Amino acid sequence: MKNRGYKVTIQKFDPYINVDPGTMNPYEHGEVFVTDDGAETDLDLGHYERFINENLTTNSSVTMGKIYQSVIEKERRGDYLGKTVQVIPHITNEIKEKIYGFENTDTDIVITEIGGTVGDIEGLSIIEAIRQVGLEKNPEDVIYIHVTLLPYIFGSNEIKSKPTQHSVKELQSFGIKPNILVCRTETDIPDAIREKLSLFCNVRKTSVIQNKTADNLYAVPLMLEEEGLAREVCNHLKLENYIPDNSKWEAMVEKIRKIDPKKIVNIGIVGKYVRLEDAYISVMESLYHAGFANNVKVKVHLLNSEAITRDNVAEKLKGIDGVVVPGGFGNRGIEGKIETIKYVRENKIPFLGICLGMQMAVVEFARNVLGLKDANSAELDKNTKNPVIHIMEEQKAIKKKGGTMRLGAYPCIIKKGTLAHKLYGTEEISERHRHRYEYNNDYREKFEKAGLKISGTSPDGLLVEMIELEKHPYFIAGQFHPELKSRPNKPSPLFVGLIQACLKN
Numbered sequence: 477m478k479n480r481g482y483k484v485t486i487q488k489f490d491p492y493i494n495v496d497p498g499t500m501n502p503y504e505h506g507e508v509f510v511t512d513d514g515a516e517t518d519l520d521l522g523h524y525e526r527f528i529n530e531n532l533t534t535n536s537s538v539t540m541g542k543i544y545q546s547v548i549e550k551e552r553r554g555d556y557l558g559k560t561v562q563v564i565p566h567i568t569n570e571i572k573e574k575i576y577g578f579e580n581t582d583t584d585i586v587i588t589e590i591g592g593t594v595g596d597i598e599g600l601s602i603i604e605a606i607r608q609v610g611l612e613k614n615p616e617d618v619i620y621i622h623v624t625l626l627p628y629i630f631g632s633n634e635i636k637s638k639p640t641q642h643s644v645k646e647l648q649s650f651g652i653k654p655n656i657l658v659c660r661t662e663t664d665i666p667d668a669i670r671e672k673l674s675l676f677c678n679v680r681k682t683s684v685i686q687n688k689t690a691d692n693l694y695a696v697p698l699m700l701e702e703e704g705l706a707r708e709v710c711n712h713l714k715l716e717n718y719i720p721d722n723s724k725w726e727a728m729v730e731k732i733r734k735i736d737p738k739k740i741v742n743i744g745i746v747g748k749y750v751r752l753e754d755a756y757i758s759v760m761e762s763l764y765h766a767g768f769a770n771n772v773k774v775k776v777h778l779l780n781s782e783a784i785t786r787d788n789v790a791e792k793l794k795g796i797d798g799v800v801v802p803g804g805f806g807n808r809g810i811e812g813k814i815e816t817i818k819y820v821r822e823n824k825i826p827f828l829g830i831c832l833g834m835q836m837a838v839v840e841f842a843r844n845v846l847g848l849k850d851a852n853s854a855e856l857d858k859n860t861k862n863p864v865i866h867i868m869e870e871q872k873a874i875k876k877k878g879g880t881m882r883l884g885a886y887p888c889i890i891k892k893g894t895l896a897h898k899l900y901g902t903e904e905i906s907e908r909h910r911h912r913y914e915y916n917n918d919y920r921e922k923f924e925k926a927g928l929k930i931s932g933t934s935p936d937g938l939l940v941e942m943i944e945l946e947k948h949p950y951f952i953a954g955q956f957h958p959e960l961k962s963r964p965n966k967p968s969p970l971f972v973g974l975i976q977a978c979l980k981n
């Protein structure tokens with residue numbers, strides 16, 4: 477739709493009661509994605525940004541917790557003038573406001589994704605709210621797209637349409653008639669099944685859209701275009717079906733497909749949530765983007781930092797060309813990360829540290845190069861005599877009122893002549909943050925003298941944002957999360973540099 481000239485935005489509704497996913501364990505919910513304006517959001521927003529190349533805001537991420545919080549605050553203030561506060565209309569009105577909030581902006585189309593499954597008790601008020609949206613707005617201004625799974629039964633070699641028939645029936649009992657079905661499938665949907673879905677689900681046959689597992693994630697929009705999804709949307713919304721300019725995206729997917737599958741760079745992500753890829757999804761995608769830019773396939777290995785020790789680190793990193801130590805919180809697995817960083821520093825293996833990864837690079841250097849044996853981050857050892865990472869007074873003032881974390885996009889000034897400068901090609905960048913602790917300025921001189929250089933700071937010079945090591949093929953780290961702004965057609969320079977360095981090594 478964007479390539480047809482429409483201004484599109486996306487929002488996600490999540491039915492759970494957490495106000496945002498910020499407090500959730502990554503194993504519960506995958507990574508926390510952070511927007512420019514500092515909202516801690518569902519990881520789907522990361523996919524949205526990567527696919528539509530738009531920076532989303534806090535309005536794009538709504539949980540039931542947020543809705544209830546706002547309704548209860550209004551109730552306490554007396555805004556409801558003595559009325560009984562109920563799910564319908566008060567909760568549903570609050571939900572609709574989040575959708576209608578885009579009305580007086582330059583947005584032409586709002587895509588609202590509802591998380592969960594049709595019929596979930598938690599999600600019922602959202603379903604009811606979007607039913608009301610359909611009632612309140614003109615029919616040509618609202619469409620319902622139902623995303624559904626078509627299971628494939630190997631034994632009998634057939635696709636089953638029954639689950640879709642059931643969920644559509646369920647939706648209809650809530651007063652919603654889907655206009656379009658987007659069917660997730662592993663194999664091509666036979667015509668007979670399309671016909672059946674159309675007939676039994678009361679959807680035009682042309683609006684039964686196949687969404688088959690693609691060879692490459694970024695090929696999906698082109699596949700859906702070919703299936704006629706946007707054409708059907710235009711049709712239902714009575715919008716002009718302009719000829720889209722997908723040429724740039726097509727060229728990108730073509731380029732990805734041409735990468736020689738035998739040209740592989742192996743990258744280790746050393747973290748503690750290795751059982752779930754979603755926990756590091758943006759880091760992984762950024763690595764793939766950097767692979768596209770360097771015309772190589774990046775193979776990601778999730779390495780459990782809790783299992784890495786000084787004795788086994790060499791073996792654990794065997795075959796690994798480069799290492800990322802990503803963000804994280806808390807003590808578990810920390811020593812494994814520090815051992816990994818020591819190893820890649822000494823053995824000249826390309827390294828990118830992100831947030832906690834940068835903090836641990838600082839701790840490692842303090843311990844093993846400066847000889848401050850008990851150096852640590854104040855987060856991990858409150859009593860250390862050498863808190864090389866800590867919370868500083870100046871930073872407390874910068875923090876948003878009430879918040880305890882530095883969240884969202886902040887500018888960073890890059891020193892000329894550094895590796896960071898070479899990579900970004902500019903002296904001012906903006907990257908997204910999500911952390912409490914900072915580099916301790918009392919140690920600046922000692923670090924710099926010993927070769928761990930500061931290459932980026934906040935504009936006032938107070939906060940160290942980037943560090944890098946001299947005399948190393950690639951050893952760089954940022955206090956921010958560069959993975960949050962990497963897009964397939966606009967990869968993050970720090971990741972591109974990492975893959976480049978691995979290829980050279």
Ligand code: GLN
Nearest residue numbers: 803804831832911912913
């Ligand atoms: N735990 C660290 C802090 O709060 C790092 C956070 C992160 O890596 N996102 O500063």
